[in-house]
Amino acid sequence: MLGIEDPWVWGGYVACFVTVAFCCIYGWIKGK
Amino acid sequence: MNTTIFISITLVFVALTLLLGYFGYKHTRDNEHFLINTEKNNPLIIALSYGATFLSASAIVGFGGQAAKYGLSLVWLVFFNLFFGLAVAFIFFGRRTRRLGREEKAFTFSDFLGKRFKSPMIRTFSAVIVMVGMPIYCAAVMLGGVNFIEAVVGLNKDVVLIGFAIIVAIYVTYGGIIAVMYNDALQAAIMFVGMVVILVFTYYTLGGVIEANTALTGLWDTVRNGGGANADALVPLADKGMNGWTAFSSFGSEVWLTVVTTFMLGVGIGAISQPQLAVRFMSAKDDRSLNRSLIIGSIFMLVIVGSAYTVGPLSNVFFFERFGEISIVYESNPDMIIPTYVRELFSGVAFGDVFVSLFVLAVLSASISTMAALLHTMGASGGYDIWSQVEERKGNKNPGMSMRPNRIMTLIMTVVVVLLAYMMPGNIIAKATAVFMGLTAATLLPSYAYSLYSERPNLNGAKASIIAGSISWAFWAFFVNKGISSVIGLSRALFGTDSLMGGLWSFVDPLIISLPISIAALMIGCLVWPSSKGDAVEAETVTES
Numbered sequence: 223m224l225g226i227e228d229p230w231v232w233g234g235y236v237a238c239f240v241t242v243a244f245c246c247i248y249g250w251i252k253g254k
Numbered sequence: 255m256n257t258t259i260f261i262s263i264t265l266v267f268v269a270l271t272l273l274l275g276y277f278g279y280k281h282t283r284d285n286e287h288f289l290i291n292t293e294k295n296n297p298l299i300i301a302l303s304y305g306a307t308f309l310s311a312s313a314i315v316g317f318g319g320q321a322a323k324y325g326l327s328l329v330w331l332v333f334f335n336l337f338f339g340l341a342v343a344f345i346f347f348g349r350r351t352r353r354l355g356r357e358e359k360a361f362t363f364s365d366f367l368g369k370r371f372k373s374p375m376i377r378t379f380s381a382v383i384v385m386v387g388m389p390i391y392c393a394a395v396m397l398g399g400v401n402f403i404e405a406v407v408g409l410n411k412d413v414v415l416i417g418f419a420i421i422v423a424i425y426v427t428y429g430g431i432i433a434v435m436y437n438d439a440l441q442a443a444i445m446f447v448g449m450v451v452i453l454v455f456t457y458y459t460l461g462g463v464i465e466a467n468t469a470l471t472g473l474w475d476t477v478r479n480g481g482g483a484n485a486d487a488l489v490p491l492a493d494k495g496m497n498g499w500t501a502f503s504s505f506g507s508e509v510w511l512t513v514v515t516t517f518m519l520g521v522g523i524g525a526i527s528q529p530q531l532a533v534r535f536m537s538a539k540d541d542r543s544l545n546r547s548l549i550i551g552s553i554f555m556l557v558i559v560g561s562a563y564t565v566g567p568l569s570n571v572f573f574f575e576r577f578g579e580i581s582i583v584y585e586s587n588p589d590m591i592i593p594t595y596v597r598e599l600f601s602g603v604a605f606g607d608v609f610v611s612l613f614v615l616a617v618l619s620a621s622i623s624t625m626a627a628l629l630h631t632m633g634a635s636g637g638y639d640i641w642s643q644v645e646e647r648k649g650n651k652n653p654g655m656s657m658r659p660n661r662i663m664t665l666i667m668t669v670v671v672v673l674l675a676y677m678m679p680g681n682i683i684a685k686a687t688a689v690f691m692g693l694t695a696a697t698l699l700p701s702y703a704y705s706l707y708s709e710r711p712n713l714n715g716a717k718a719s720i721i722a723g724s725i726s727w728a729f730w731a732f733f734v735n736k737g738i739s740s741v742i743g744l745s746r747a748l749f750g751t752d753s754l755m756g757g758l759w760s761f762v763d764p765l766i767i768s769l770p771i772s773i774a775a776l777m778i779g780c781l782v783w784p785s786s787k788g789d790a791v792e793a794e795t796v797t798e799s
Contacts, residue, residue, distance in 0.1 A: 225467025226326065230502035234329035238560060241336040242552040248345070249548035252541075253297070 260407050260611040267444075267615055268421060271437055271622070275425030278433025288430035288657045289361040289634055290536045295435065297546035303438035303623075304534045304547065305554040306445065308339060308525060310624030311398030311617050312391075314449070314562045316683030317517065319588035321566030322581040322595075323491075324513050325499035326470075328563040334522025335559055340551055343526050344535075348544045350706040351535040360536070362631070363529035364639040367698070370705035371713045374643055379720060381639035383697055384529055384632060387690045389667065392628040393674035394686035398589070399621025400675070401683075405593035406614050415675060422622055423668040426629045427661045431537065434626045441619030445558055448616020451609060452596065453561040456568050459599065460575075467500060469571045474498035477574070483583050484574075499567045508761050515763035516688050516737065524691025524765065527699040529635075530627040558620075562592070569595040589683050629671070633664030685737055692765035696727040699769065700776045718779030723772030730764035738764070 226232045282288050321328040351366065360366035364384065368377025400418060404411045425433045460466035477484045478492060488496075495507020503509040525531065538544045566581075569591060573584045576598065585594045596613050600606035637659030678686070700723070701716040731738045732745060733754045739745045740752045753760035 225464040225469075225471065226500045227471060228498075228501040231326050231329065231500055234327065234333055235560075237333045238329065238336060238556055241333060241341060242556050245336070245341055245548040245552035248341075249545050249552075253543075253546035253549070 257407055257409065259607045260614060263611045263615060264618070267618070270440060271421060271425060274436045274440060275429040275433040277436060278425065278429025278431075281432050282428075282430040282657070285638070285657050285660070286361060287432065288660060289638060290355075290431055290533055295537050295539060295543070297543045298550060299435055299439050300534055300538055300543060301547035301550035302442035302554065303435040303627075304340075304531060305551050305558070306438040306442040306620070306623035307530055307534065307627040308335070308528075308624075309445070309555065309558050309620060310395040310687075311402060311621040312395050312624070312683050312687040313559050314445075314617055314620055315398040315402055315592050316394070316589060316687060317521075317559075318562040318566040319591040320517060320684050321563040322569050322591045323588050324496065324503070324509065324517075325501070326564065326567045327502045327513060328517060328566070329560070330514075331518045331521060332556065332559045332563055334518050335525065336552060336555055338522045339525035340548065340555060343531065344544055344548055344551070347526060347532075347703070347706060348535040348538075349541045351532055352538050352541070352544065354706065355536040362634045362639055363532040364635055366532065366536070367702065367705060367716075368639075371701070371711055371716050373713050373716075376701070376713070376716060376720070377639055378643060380529075380698060381635040383694065383724075384635040385640070385667075387693050388529075388628055388632050388635075389670050389674055390686050391690035392625055392632070392667075392671045393678055394683045395621055395624045395628065396671060396675045397678055398683050399618050399625075401589060402593045402617045402621075403614060405590055406597045406610060415672060418622070418625075419668050419672045422626050422629060423665055426626050426633070427664045430657070431533070431630060434630050435534075435537065437626060438623045441623040442554060444612075444619040445616045445623075446554060448613045448619075449558050449561040452565055452599075452613055453557075455599065455609070456565050456572070460568060460571055466568055466571060469575075470568060471498065471500045473571055473574060473580070474500075477580055484580050487580065487583050499570060506758065508758065511758060511761040512737070515761070515766045517684065520688040520692045520695075520763045520765050523699070523769070524688070524693075524695040527694045527702050528691065529694070530631040532702075533627075533631065565595070566592065572599065625671075629664050629667055632667040633660045636663030636667065637661070679741065682741070685741070688763065689731065689738060692763060692768075693724075693727055693731075696723040696765055696768035696772050698723075700773045704776060712780045712784065714783035715776045715778075715780035718783075719772045719776035722775035723768050726771045727764045727768035730762075730767045734760060735762065735764055736760040 224232065317328065317331065354370065355366050358366065358369040360369050364377045364380035367380050368374060396415070396418060400411060400414050403409055403414045425437060457463050457466055460469065478488050491509060495504040495509040497503055503513060535544065570580045572595065573579055573581050577584055581591045582588070585591045596610060600610045603609065641659040641663070697720050700719045704716065705711045732742055733739060736753050745754065746752055
């Protein structure tokens, strides 16, 4: 993906974005 | 580079920093305002202060350099920072720390633990850990910033080091936590801009995202089979399990153990029990503030460390295309790879000196923000946690209410940190960070977590955990883990070897061994020596509302 073949590496980027999305949704809902 | 541009920008930055220091000084009425301040905070300040304190020049320069050596797999450290250091820390530790801290009227992390376990011994021990371990981490953070300025701008190292220390000491000593947190927010904004610029410019220079990543993938085989100094640097890494800059290392190999146990887990888990970060939780007005902080905090952390650990490996493509050498050959000390890369990347570019100055300021901000938090924590540990207990034993009433001991201790610790920075060897920044974070996690994390989720925490369990954690961590660090023991030299002096256990064990981080031992000791301690006031029961007063 995006020039990186090893899923163990690009999977790390996916995990980061998923975590940030979770933090944003959680922070938005619980911070209202 | 043109030092006039850098000095002009830096003078504006220093003026703003001291102005915010004065703002803190004017609003610091007593010791409570010096140690934690809930009045002058909002979610944005907390998020940026937490992020800027957490991520120092050690992350950008130290771990960025290690990423240049070991590759993009360090992106998992970004994940661990986000998952443990932010999400778990805020959701499972932050809110309870804030509520219980307020209930117990605790002003520091050590004070919090001491009051939760009703034990001056725990408070003192925790403060001693801070006073002994934190200066090493603080000196590494300082060195990250100083090395950067020396390499990129060419200013004299002594001048930078002393100037650095004086500026931080002034605003921390007089402005207290308000000056520290407001400066953190300013510095975080500069870090954010600097890291975005370096990431975008790197991909732009290398022809785009896919082109750059593909070039990095192909470079591994090109260099390995190409002979010369590049192959000489890579072949040993390949023999130790490395499979490329865009591939994960072989499971269980030397490189895998170093990257996973020291860099990812040591720093990822260790961040949860950092005393200087716990104070940020105590400074929040309410739970909603902490929840809102997660939004800005997560985006900030992703951009700062995500950029650093992506740019680091890509510097190999840049150096190879420009000079025919990979990063670790062009600059043998990993701590100097990112500074050298930034200097070369912008050389000959229009407005290059402005970009370089901006990025140097970003690294300077990263260093200063973390240093200030650490010095504030060390000053409070010495001046509030230890000194006030000594005074109490002498019969003085309310000795913890004076700001003077904290200020004196902050100045003393600044001098200690400067001296340590002069004594540190090269390639130490990332290791020193992992060492301190691992030490605090092994000794304090199980007791800290237990104190949050038990109404009457058992002191015997905590004592067993702290003693077992610290002894097992020290043994593994001083006598088994080569990365640490070779720097300390105790094992070599006593036994003639850096590691008493050969093979792959010598690459396992002490945290991996000592944290399970510390957790087991806590459980055994609670079972064997029940608390005299009855077993701990699930907290009722702090359950989720």
